[in-house]
Amino acid sequence: MTGRRLSKAINIGGVVVGGGAPIVVQSMAKTNTRDAQATVRQIKELEECGCELIRVAVPDTEAAAALATIKKGISIPLIADIHFDHNLALAALSAGVDGLRLNPGNIADQDKVAIVVRAAKEREVPIRIGVNAGSLPPPIDAGQSVVQRMVDAALGHVRILEGLDFNLIKISLKAFDVHTTIEAYRQIAELTPYPLHLGITEAGLPGTGVIRSAVGIGALLYLGMGDTIRVSLTAHPKEEVIAGYEILKSLDLRQRGPVLVSCPQCGRAEVNIMTLAGEVEQALRKVSKPIRVAVMGCVVNGPGEAKDAEVGIACGKNKGVLFRRGQQIAVIEQKDFVPALMDEIAKL
Ligand code: SF4
Numbered sequence: 001m002t003g004r005r006l007s008k009a010i011n012i013g014g015v016v017v018g019g020g021a022p023i024v025v026q027s028m029a030k031t032n033t034r035d036a037q038a039t040v041r042q043i044k045e046l047e048e049c050g051c052e053l054i055r056v057a058v059p060d061t062e063a064a065a066a067l068a069t070i071k072k073g074i075s076i077p078l079i080a081d082i083h084f085d086h087n088l089a090l091a092a093l094s095a096g097v098d099g100l101r102l103n104p105g106n107i108a109d110q111d112k113v114a115i116v117v118r119a120a121k122e123r124e125v126p127i128r129i130g131v132n133a134g135s136l137p138p139p140i141d142a143g144q145s146v147v148q149r150m151v152d153a154a155l156g157h158v159r160i161l162e163g164l165d166f167n168l169i170k171i172s173l174k175a176f177d178v179h180t181t182i183e184a185y186r187q188i189a190e191l192t193p194y195p196l197h198l199g200i201t202e203a204g205l206p207g208t209g210v211i212r213s214a215v216g217i218g219a220l221l222y223l224g225m226g227d228t229i230r231v232s233l234t235a236h237p238k239e240e241v242i243a244g245y246e247i248l249k250s251l252d253l254r255q256r257g258p259v260l261v262s263c264p265q266c267g268r269a270e271v272n273i274m275t276l277a278g279e280v281e282q283a284l285r286k287v288s289k290p291i292r293v294a295v296m297g298c299v300v301n302g303p304g305e306a307k308d309a310e311v312g313i314a315c316g317k318n319k320g321v322l323f324r325r326g327q328q329i330a331v332i333e334q335k336d337f338v339p340a341l342m343d344e345i346a347k348l
Helices: 036-049 061-073 086-095 110-123 146-163 178-191 206-222 237-250 273-284 334-347
Strands: 010-012 015-017 024-028 053-057 078-081 099-101 127-132 169-174 259-262 292-296 311-315 319-324 327-333
Touching: 010 169, 024 237, 036 053, 036 061, 036 237, 053 061, 053 099, 061 078, 061 086, 078 086, 086 099, 086 110, 110 146, 127 146, 146 169, 146 178, 169 178, 178 206, 206 237, 259 273, 273 292, 273 334, 292 334, 311 334, 319 334, 327 334
Parallel strands: 024 053, 053 078, 078 099, 099 127, 127 169, 259 292, 292 311
Antiparallel strands: 010 015, 311 319, 319 327
16 A cells, blocks of 8 residues: 555644544535534434534525534534535634635635635634536636546635635545546645545445445545545435445554454355344444454354454354354354354453
8 A cells, every 4th residue: 555645734623634644534414404403413423433524515594503503512523515605604614613615716706715714714724625526617628637627626726725825725526437536636636735535426325336435535545645535425424434434444544343254155154144244233333342253154164264353253054153363262052143242242
């Protein structure tokens, strides 16, 4: 894996982003922001899954008016997503948000941009420039690639902020297309020192969306880029946070909760491993220890194949072998597979 790009560190409501800090998992609330109670409830659920930064859409003054209540009700930093209207940005800052997602070039009056930037600077509130391939300015010429347009758009916004002596900046350059996303991030990483927020936009439903996001975000992380990530899914945002951690865990960049190793099942299996692994996965959701747990379909190959697991079960006919680091420690009845595994995990 390539060494991590050392970006400029910024502080978003107490969470350090960039500068070699652990990669942050974030998500976006999917409630109506105007409904502060529902939004707080959803964010609290996300906090329990490990969400570390949360963004909410602020489409109008009613939504902006809910921000102070939302901020009071949650424990993680709050980022307001604003488009076009500088008054909404000022209202969000007054409400105490910890970050803005705002593209300054999209606000026509640059005097108004300056007012917002001054207010953000006074409060030390960072601004994320978020460029999406789907909403780019028209190309300068027919030969300009989408990547070039994304990078140019981001640089344009960066220059506006820098021109106002503001450098608490984070950048994202998201596209649905993985090649486009990777190339855009590669270029902007060379051109600016700022931390990068990674994501594949509109990635889709969890099945395919997680794969697309894992390929795109995973490739960038492997290349050493990325300071925060969001997996954008057409699903409850808890799925985004869980998927974000799984990506980071796959690359040993973060640890959170158990990792489940399960064999694919073949003709040697004497029990339905798909069902058993699903039950174990469900039970493991309550475990926060960063341990590796294995569910294997046969006693012949199971323990040896999963010897890196702290604890596991290798199933035989009606019975299973409980093992720790590849060594057998007990033989258990099929009905006790999940409870025995969980007992052993609790002892670790
Ligand atoms: Fe087949 Fe056993 Fe390997 Fe599972 S652990 S895939 S049952 S050989």
